[in-house]
Amino acid sequence: MKNYDPAQIEEYWQKQWEKEDFYRAEKDESKTKYYVLEMFPYPSGKLHMGHMRVYSIGDVLARFLRMRNYNVIHPMGWDAFGLPAENAAIENNVNPAEWTARNIEHMKMQQNRLGVSYDWRREVNTSAPDYYRWSQWLFLLMYQRDLAYKKKANVNWCNHCATVLANEQVEKGLCWRCSSVVEPRELEQWFLKITDYAERLLYDLDILEDWPERVKIMQQHWIGRSEGAEIAFGIKDFPDEEIRTFTTRPDTLFGVTYMVLAPEHPLVGRLVEGTEHKDEVLDFVDRVRKESELDRTSEDAPKIGLFTGRHAVNPVNGKEVPILVGNYVLMAYGTGAVMGVPAHDQRDFEFARKYELPVRVVIQPEGGDLEGETMDEAYVGEGVMVNSGQFNGTGSLEGIKKVTEYLEQQNQGDFRVTYRLRDWLISRQRYWGAPIPIIYCDSCGTVPVPEKDLPVELPMEVELSGDRVPGLAHYESFIKTTCPECGENARRETDTMDTFICSSWYFLRYASPDCTDAPFNSDEANYWMPVDQYIGGIEHAVLHLLYARFFTKVLHDAGMIEAEEPFSRLLAQGMVYKDGAKMSKSKGNVVSPDEIVEQYGADTGRLFILFASPPEKDLDWSDQGVEGCHRFLRRIWRLTADCVEQFLSGEGTAESGENEAALERSVHAAIKKVTYDVQERFNFNTAISAIMELVNAIYAYRQAADQADHNHEVLREALEKTVLLLAPFAPHLAEEAWHQLGYKESVHKQFWPEYDPGKLIENEVEVVIQINGKIRGRITVPADCDQEQLADQARNDERIGELLAGKEVVKVITVPGKLVNIVVR
């Protein structure tokens, strides 16, 4: 056996595995299925360390579970639509499809070089017509189910990306991709009614026991459920109009001293008409509407309110209060109108003080004597209703119910639940995406493309001369079509779909990637789904993970899939850092998977990445740490080589003594620990350290005696178990070593070793003796020594006796096999 040459053995075994179609997954009712999935990548060009990390984690699981006799599906594919392809197309004067295809080819090669065990027959590519045909089909399903609609709305526009964005894709007022300031724009766009599923998306989070708490909380917050009431205020001089407002505190209704409307509120124009405030207000409205979300919602943006000259009428007491227009009121939340209760809402309080609006206390805390004039902050807690007519004396919690019920009787309001979640804007004014399958006909209106005409294909001749790839509106040949209903000339929708649509169902397509009569075969999907373990970055906590849940629920409702949730367990892997910073070109601290594979081999890279940190935590890249892992693999390599030679020589003994028992103990302890760490805890770092300890124990055993005194049977057993335990982590080296040990069949087709509890039993154990909790000695006792004997032995210890002299023993605590604590005074 030569020196460890990863380049050679890795390439050899990868070819071998491919030839034998090792990782092919087939439906098999006799086995328990297990779906391991890593978030599929955007084919940006090449893999980075984040990719290597997520694939390493997934592959360990997949290989481990196969050895545990699960029927494992482990697929991979490409989230291939998206803006970078268009930018690259202009830069390199190449069609986005071509650019994407080249990247996929390259990245796939890189993945294979990492030795990841994918079933490539299931590969999907969201930009392929036979995939996006079904993305379009699913859009039409949504349309049929009244979940897709077009509306004119004030939407988020990113000038730099030249497209609109969904709410989830705006971070702090900036575009999630390019960080440009997002502007409001009034456009007619397609939406998916995810809000119809708000309640279920929220409550079903409870089912997801194996999701990280922080992800669930982020989704919970994003969905933002509030219980309260919708209340109708009358308008003085406008008997046919009313202002509807949402509040979580109807118990404070008597404390309303003003109303504020969002600048976009449809009534604003009519209200100011004919008042002296008209010009000023409309001017203000205009100005605010042009502001970016960032400016408008930033913390230091001052709250501005302008009187409209009109008054609203409080439905419970007939009081007239001024109506204002305010920049801080959002049209998109609730009804776009807020009732101002300064005494019991901090924002209203500040606003009221600024504009010298009255503060009217209607909730008194127990024993409190709040007064509107002297308060310096709002009282938002519970209390008793005061100044509230017939409700005086009612507790505030009860008041919420009572007041709303009263309003219901008066036909002035009702109980209402409001969500922060807004509908999902899916139109994109870009070329490289799945065209929205809709046709506009002058006589028939909006007509969905019939299923038989799918896919609506992208024009392949792309114009690359400008500074960006033109959207579909640019291609006359694409737009011109005939109405499927009346046959007259008609126009196609020219927007494409948000790429998050394509990634909202890809995990279902893997079940039957070649299915031609549906997005997926329900039998296959019902066998494999849900994904048992999903692995990916935390950046998708709300975006992808919420959308995919939504799609799954819609498909469930359509009777296409049994699962109501797509991902049973979720692992949000940490980031890869180096020198305390995220790896980035600008910082010059990038280490590429390619370099590592070239210099040390894939096994070393995988091992390091798994060993350096538990998967969900951030990982600090260390070149020296990589060296260490490489050294460890070489150590195993040499050990295998030496032992194989030794076994062939035949020299050895059949005798088994204390050394052999100790080695066996190490073997079984390692099996136990590695199994537990991988299966129950997902702590691969400690699993690997357990394998290292085992290797150290084998070295120690070989060191302890002359070669002639080695028990070959025990030694071989130890080595073989080591190789089996290592197989998921360093698949190539393990495979090579397994064959060196004389086996013909792959190590990856072996069963995972079981440990024998009997082999873990020790005859004697070391027990710590404490006096008042401080360690004062150690004794070795028989493992089955009972507590009384243990205590006696501890007190009989010479050193302990000395220390106890003249002291009164108050109590003796014994923990079998661990310690004795003697409490003295």
Place this chain on the structure above:
RNA sequence: GCGGGCGUGGCGGAACUGGCAGACGCGCUGGACUUAGGAUCCAGUGGGGUUACCCGUGGAGGUUCGACUCCUCUCGCCCGCACCA
């Protein structure tokens, strides 16, 4: 501000339901083998102290025979949301 997480050697990180703090690896020190070694093997390695001693898991308290682990307060860092009525 609200919500979540994290603070352990020179470094990455261990310590399962309270029971030997620092597993494993890196780095460092010494030794062996060597013409040589940045290869390999062996030993040592939390801090202080010449001894069978003391101190030590961000800090201060508490519960307990016993606390990295549980409780209270506090400091520092990271992430998410942020006028949501």
